[in-house]
Amino acid sequence: MFKLGLCQMKGSFNKKESMQKAEKFIREAAGNGAEIISLPEMWNCPYSNDYFRKYAEKESGETVEFLSSIASDLGIYLIGGSIPEIDGEDVFNTSFSFDRKGNIIGKHRKVHLFDIDVKGGIRFMESDTLTAGHDMTIIDTEFCKVGVAICYDVRFPEWFRKMALSGAKVIILPAAFNLTTGPSHWDITMRARALDNQVYFAANSPARDEAGPYQAYGGSCIVDPWGRFISHADERECIIYGDVDIETVESVRQQLPLLKHRREELY
Numbered sequence: 001m002f003k004l005g006l007c008q009m010k011g012s013f014n015k016k017e018s019m020q021k022a023e024k025f026i027r028e029a030a031g032n033g034a035e036i037i038s039l040p041e042m043w044n045c046p047y048s049n050d051y052f053r054k055y056a057e058k059e060s061g062e063t064v065e066f067l068s069s070i071a072s073d074l075g076i077y078l079i080g081g082s083i084p085e086i087d088g089e090d091v092f093n094t095s096f097s098f099d100r101k102g103n104i105i106g107k108h109r110k111v112h113l114f115d116i117d118v119k120g121g122i123r124f125m126e127s128d129t130l131t132a133g134h135d136m137t138i139i140d141t142e143f144c145k146v147g148v149a150i151c152y153d154v155r156f157p158e159w160f161r162k163m164a165l166s167g168a169k170v171i172i173l174p175a176a177f178n179l180t181t182g183p184s185h186w187d188i189t190m191r192a193r194a195l196d197n198q199v200y201f202a203a204n205s206p207a208r209d210e211a212g213p214y215q216a217y218g219g220s221c222i223v224d225p226w227g228r229f230i231s232h233a234d235e236r237e238c239i240i241y242g243d244v245d246i247e248t249v250e251s252v253r254q255q256l257p258l259l260k261h262r263r264e265e266l267y
Contacts, residue, residue: 001245002143004170005034006204008220008233008240010212011043015055018044019066022081029239030074036141036244039081040206040220041151041174042093047206047214049129052093056086064096064104072102077141081174081204082110082150090131095148095174097139105140109133110150111159121180126152136162144169144246147199151175154189154203157196164197164259169249173203182217187229194223198252198259200244208235225252 007025011018022039029037041047044063045055057063063083071078078098085094093113097106111133113126136159137148147168153159154173163171171193177186186203194201201223206216218235222242231240253259 001243002035003033004200004202004222004242004244005029005032005037006202006220006222006231006233006240007037007039008205008207008218008236008238009040009043010207010209010237011045013046015044015063019063023066023070025239026070026076026078027074029241030076032239032241034076034241036077036079036143036146036172038079038172038174038202038204040204040216041082041176042084043081043206044083046212047176047216049125050213052084052129053086053091056084056091058086059096059104059107067096068098068102068104071098071100075100077139077146079148079172079174079204084130085109091129092133093126093130093150094133095137095150097137097148099141106137106148108137108148108150109135110153111135112152112156114152118180122178124178136166138163138166138168143244144249147171149173151177154193157193160193160197164199168199169246170200170202170244171197173201175203176206176214177217177219179215179217182219186217186219187221190221191223191227191229194225195227198225198249198256200224200242200249202242205233207237225249
């Protein structure tokens with residue numbers, strides 16, 4: 001069993017200020033016993049095509065260095081939310097994960113880009129500036145294998161089933177749903193991914209910033225393998241916690257053996 005902490009914070013237009021706030025949240029979560037801690041999607045950059053390239057850094061940049069340093073200092077596993085990463089001419093929406101010594105043990109580039117146009121709601125085309133990743137990310141901890149994905153990836157259940165079949169028992173999703181899709185789809189999607197795969201599913205949103213260019217829904221949550229919320233935020237800045245019991249994963253999978261009952265010869 002271990003404690004998971006999700007930091008629901010606002011970023012700012014000042015990257016240094018965003019890092020200072022992230023450090024405050026991470027230290028508080030670690031001080032309260034969290035051993036795996038996550039940050040939200042695009043926490044060091046305004047969520048807008050106008051800023052992704054401007055704020056983008058290489059893997060060797062100051063934000064990754066900061067995340068590595070604090071993970072090592074606190075002796076925690078850190079899922080670094082996501083940041084804009086530049087590689088050659090391409091910009092990716094990338095989540096770096098760190099072990100207790102600050103080593104990078106996972107690097108997930110958002111696979112499914114957020115290109116939507118909801119009538120009367122929101123239009124956003126990540127592909128105007130971002131490049132899609134290709135690889136699945138599962139990190140090893142002494143507790144279990146942990147899958148990491150980013151926001152719109154969650155709309156594709158096959159991706160998460162593949163994670164579960166690859167051994168993930170906890171999945172962490174830095175994500176920034178908006179005020180069109182969030183009220184309708186956030187809770188039910190996160191519960192569905194937990195139920196589909198009988199995993200602990202943790203979705204980490206930014207806090208809502210009404211003065212920012214993008215209005216995040218908030219609602220960071222942790223769902224257990226039975227589909228129950230064990231922690232849920234509103235739209236404000238906060239840290240939520242959940243006690244993750246890997247034996248619960250095994251128990252649910254034994255009682256309701258969905259993964260064993262798949263008819264692979266048919267579908």
